[in-house]
Every structure is written in C-alpha cells, then in structure tokens.
Amino acid sequence: MAGKIMKGGEFLIAESECQDIFTPEDFTDEQRAMAETTEQFVENEIIPHHDEIEGQNFEHVVEGMKKCGELGLLMMDAPEEEGGLELDKASSMLVGEKISTSGSFSVAYAAHTGIGTLPLIYYGTTEQKEKYLEKIITGEWCSAYCLTEPGSGSDALGAQASAVLSEDGKNYILNGTKQYITNGGFAELFTVFAKVDKQHFTAFLVEKSFAGLVVGNEEKKMGIKGSSTTQIILDNCQVPVENVLGEIGKGHKIAFNSLNIGRFKLGAGVTGASKMALGEGIRYANERKQFNRQISSFGAIQEKIADLTASIYASESLVYRLAGLLDDKIATIDKGVDDYYDQYLKAIEEYAPECGISKVFCSDVLAKTVDEVVQIHGGYGFCSEYPAERYYRDERINRIFEGTNEINRLLTSGMILKRAMKGELPLQAESMKAFESLMTPSFEDVDESIPFIAEKMTIQNLKTLFLILSGAGVQKYMDKLADEQEILMAASDIVIQIFAIESAVLRAEKIIDTLSPAKQEQLRAAVKVATFNATEVAASAAKKGAYMVEEGDALTMILSGVRRYTKYDASGLLEAKRTLAAAANDAEKYIF
C-alpha cells in the first residue's frame, strides 16, 4: 500500500516513489493462484472449443460462462453480502489479462463481468441485487449492456430510445434500437439506457423475457467473430418500475462510470493478448528458416521482438500501477458507510485520465504487436491457417469500443486541463516554472548513483515540456482549447507516453535488486528501449503541438525546448535490443 496516494493526473507535476507503486511482482500467492486457475480454465475449457466458438456456436460460450461461475471468476467484484468476493482491482485485472488468451470468449466474459454486472453492483437496490446478482455471478444468466444506438455511438448521451410511464404507473414502456450489443444473442439480463419523457437519461434492468424485447441478427464482423453482437430492439417493451436502475435522469453517471472501469480492464485484457501474440511470433521465428538460418537470428526480426517486448513491459507496468492507484484509493473508503459505492465511483473517477491512458496505450501496443507478428510470419501471417491472422483481426475492435481511442485521447488531456483550470491540479503554477526553466540555461549535474537517473531525468523533462506546451495552449485558446482537438491529441500523446515510461521505470527500480544478473540486464535493456521509443513519440507530438500553437519567436523558443527536453542518451541501444531479443527467443515468450 502506497505511502502517499497521488491524485488523478498528479503524476504530471509530481514525482512518484517506486515503493509507492504496485507492480506485477507484488502479486500475492492468492493472486497468482487465481491467475493459474484462469489460465487452466482457458486451456482446458475454451481452447478445445475454439473453432466452434468462432463459428458462433454460442452454446460453448454460455457453457464456458457457467464454468467461470463455478470457478468464482464472475464474482470478483460483487459484494460479500451478495455472495461475491469483493476482490481488489489488481486481482480482477490479472484475471482479465489471463482470460484474454481465450479470444472471442474473453469479449463475452469482459462484457458480462464489466459493463454487464457492474452497474447492478454499484447502483442496484438491495431488492434488485437479490433478484439478479446471484444469477449473474454464477453464470446462470449472461448479461449485456445497451448504450449505443445506430445514431449515437461516441455521443452516447444522444440516445433516442424512449421510456414512458404506463397509465397504471406500473411499467415503463421502452421504444428504440440499441446497436452492437455484446452478448446480445444469449444474454438474459440487459442494462438498457433510455430517456424518460425524451429528456431524463435513465438505466433500466430488462429481462429477455419481458414483452417487447427483440434480439436482432448477428452482425458480420471483421474480428472477434465468436462473440455475439446484435441489435436489441425495444418494441413497446414493458419494464416494471422497480427495474429502474439508479435514479431517473442519472443514467449518464452509470454510463460513464461503467466506461471508466471498462477502460482500465481493457488495458489489462489487451496486455494479455499482446503477450500471447508475441509468444506466437517468437515461436514462429525460431521455427522458420530462410537463407539457411532461423529468421529469429536476423537483426530485422530481433528488433521487432525487442521493441515489442519493451512496449509490452511498459503496458503491463502501466496497467498494474493503475490497479494499485485505484486499490489504494478505494481502500481509504470506509466499507460500512451508506454511500460506499458513491465514494467508490468517485475514487475511480479521480483516475479517469489514467483509465483513458490505459485504454489507449495498451490497445495501441496490441495493435503494433499483432501487426509485427503478422509481419514475422511473412505470407503465412496473412493466411488463416496460422493464429497470427486472427490476432490481427481480433485486435482491431479494441481501439473502437469502450470509447474510441480518439475519444479517450481527447478525454485524457481534456480532463487534465479542465482540472487545472478549476484549480484542482496546480498545473498553471507549474507551467510558469517550466517556462522560466526554458529561459535559463541548464546545468545538468547528474548524480549517477541514482538508479535509472537518465530515464528519470528524461521523464522529468517530458513533464516540463508538457507543461510548457499546455501552458502555451491554454494561454492562446483559454477555455476554447477543447475545440482545438489536434492540439489536445498531441498533448495526450505526450501525457500517455510519460505515464507509460514512468510506470516502466518505477517498476524496474522497485524490482531490479531482486533479480538475477541476467534478468537485471534484460530489465535495463527493456527500460532503455521503452524510454527511447516513448521519447521519440513524445518528441514528435510536442513538435507538432508547438507548430500548431505558436508562431514567430515564441515558436522558436518552444522548439528549442522540444529539442532540449526530449534528449535521451540511449547509448547501447543496439546491444539492449539484442539482449532483449536473445532472451525472448530463448524463452519463446514474453520474458517479464
């Protein structure tokens, strides 16, 4: 548990101590046992039915969910009073990471345990929980979440579905069409959003058996073909008034809070998928010979393996650091209080920027991973006989659902700037200091005895650069900055890279002394490669941002700042990449 709990977004202006962050090396024996149970479940119960599931034989999905129920994999977030385990986020993210190797099944699992269950847990009345939760956490019923409509996706609150109270006051009559509903084909319980009297956005618990709920046809999709995605049509659907979830007119809170959680969980899931894909790529590279050599012996292939290893290491470090942030914050809430879940959701909302970062960074890492894994396979990566082809297709959705990566990027930097303007984060004061530093020459007196000092200084510098750029943006556009999306996108790219490498470096600092000399060398290599790559991305975004915000002398000055603050001495980069690749090729999997 952390000594000091950082606020959301505070990492941009404060330095974290490595002892205060949670890392995968901090998992308890119990958490590791849960991970092992999940891995065995996937291997023994899902992989054997993989082809049937991909062929949309959903019986196997429904059966698999029941098995998950027996193993307790659906009850992690449910309160103890309702038969749940109420485990911490680190546990549920670890299980989410492990389940992700089940491909399409993991989408059903994630939708059920995430957006399908959490609204009921957080907002349900005791009666509602008594009625439905047991069925959900045992897997007797699958659940779905119906927010999106044909005319409103990213703009979720623009939903048209309507709810009108019946004359006898006993039912709401729902009408409308919900689009792209995961688990739509076999779910028994739907959390449906609709506007009461065309204005009060509200959530309803709708059973499949309620008159007027019609399940549409399965969508023909690019990937995750074994997951069910259908329209849900509400045709005068009758929902008893006691099935209103939360308060009338407060549905937007349910929708957004569910998404926050979905986002960090997605980060964990895609990290697991990245590890799996990388392993497949390495094994193939060791197997395949061209020019009388294993292609894994070629530098061009090794570099891919090294870069991916470093990125996945950063992705993993980020995900579990965020888990730790959330768990530490949630642990400060008194369990006995009446508004426990209100405070709980506020705690999660506090880290909404970090949740968005997790979603974007980790799904981008998966995108890069599956692309390179196809490339490593050459022509065989393009053909469905090899799993690389499916990984490539399955990956794509992760950058679209749970808020597109654009929406998440915009939200991330947008929220941070909004908090700064409201005075919740002292960004402006820090930004002034950063401007001053720009005008004073630097005397870099480096204390080489500090572990990972070069990386830490780079992170510090990137933070300074972010403050300079965001300060310039705010000065120029004031509260209109939200309309300058290109600039916000650049800003969030810097923020995302900062959080990712800072997580990677702090984790390395925390664990390095516990490792064997060989592993230490690999870890240093991963940190170097990750920091170099991240700094390049951040530098490019910063430059773009500078050109977009400033002109003339101010531009010249900021550009010099970009050069100064994106310097990272990555001497030994080649050896670092070869070290990583050699270790990964030897282990034939992700090595950390």
Added chain:
Amino acid sequence: MKILVCIKQVPDMESRFKVNAAGNWYEETDLAWRMNEYDEYAVEQAVQLKQQVGDADLTVLCIGSDRVKETMKKALAMGCDRGFHIADDDSYLKDPFAIATLIAAYAKEQSFDLIFTGMQSQDRGSGQVGVLVAEMLGIPSLTTLVEFSYADGTVNAKRELEGGIKAKVSCATPALVTCQLGLNTPRYPTLPNIMKAKKKEMISTPVADLNPEASLLEVLQVTPPEKKGGGLILEGDPADLADQLIKLLKEKTTALA
C-alpha cells in the same frame, strides 16, 4: 481418518534449463514454479477421499524454501485442511533417501491412515521417495496407481504395468500410494477456495528439527543433452554424390579411418 499428501514444487517444464555453477543441478533463478504434476493427482485423490469419508483430516507436506509455500497454498485451495512445511533451502541437494527420512520422521508421530505421493517428480524423476517412506514406516506401498478406491480400511487400486497391462491390487491401511497420470483430473482451485485457503493452518518447521540424515547418493554431474546436428541434404549426380559422401565421412567421422 488422517490423510497425508506429499508434494514437491518443480519448475515449469517448459522452462529453459541451465546447469548451475556447481554442475550438480539446474540453475534455479528466473524459473517459474509449479506443483509436480504427479502430486496434483495425489492431492486430487486425497481430496476426493476426504470428501468420500467426510470425517477426515488432510495434511499437505512439502520440503523446500519459503518459495514452496505458494504451491502448498494451491493444495490447500484444492481442499487440503492444513499445511506442514519443512523449511530447507538446500532440499535439492538431498537424495530420495534423505527426503524420505524427513517425511517419515514427521509421519511417524502423526500415524496417518493413508499417505499419497506422486509416482515421481518431474525434475529428479527418481520415483523412490514414496516407496522409501512406506518402508521406513513399515507400511505397504502401492505404486503407479491409475485407479483408486477405498472402503472400510481397505484400498483397492489398479497399477499401470508395462505395455498397457493393469494390475488390480489391494491392501489394508495404514498404507502409502503413489499416483500416476490418468488416475484422475485434478480440479483447479476456485477463487472462493483460494481465498479460504488463506485462513488455513500452515506450520513451518526448520529442517534441522527433524534430524535430517545424510544423503546416500551424490549427484556428480548434470549435463544438458547433446545437441543433435541438423540433417544434411547432398545434391548432384550419383558419382558426384558418392565423392561428396566419402569426403564428409573422412572429414567428420572415423568410419573410414
């Protein structure tokens, strides 16, 4: 009924093994650790027996460093009632005899009705520990079991023999059985049971307290298997091929010397 199951923690067999500096075992750093596969069958059978007889107390025993407690917790989560850990950082240097004396020393005091072990460990593979323990305790041992049943103080079991032949055997308790692949399908611990296992008793005793005996065997050297060279395909017309072959045999072998 008092039941004991003995388990060992072994490396994930998919690991890349390296010989250690002393040359007498594999290097233990950077490995992932698991329960020995045969011991999983043993734990599963012991748990099934406990569930069958109802009034039973099931202890899991493991020798090794603190690291092995993680594997013991898995056995507790699978259904064992308590753990007995013999803390020994150098257990890998002990031979099967020395290991068996430790188990026997503990088991003697406890008078178990039935003791389960794996048929062998995946890393050392001596297949001796269970049999030696039985011998030291003066009780019968049934080895390589692929079927097991128990009723009224009698074990009825099937052993796997060479060539797929099975032998039906039976003995009265107290007894020791060693478990082979095919005996059962080990359960995976459910999440609620993993959490409950946290609260189960786990006693850790320093190995010195059990008066360990010296090993009778010493491992002199551990070596990885020799690397086999890849095949070589010669091309050309038959006369040319013969020349190439003779050249190779002369250069690389002693066949024509």
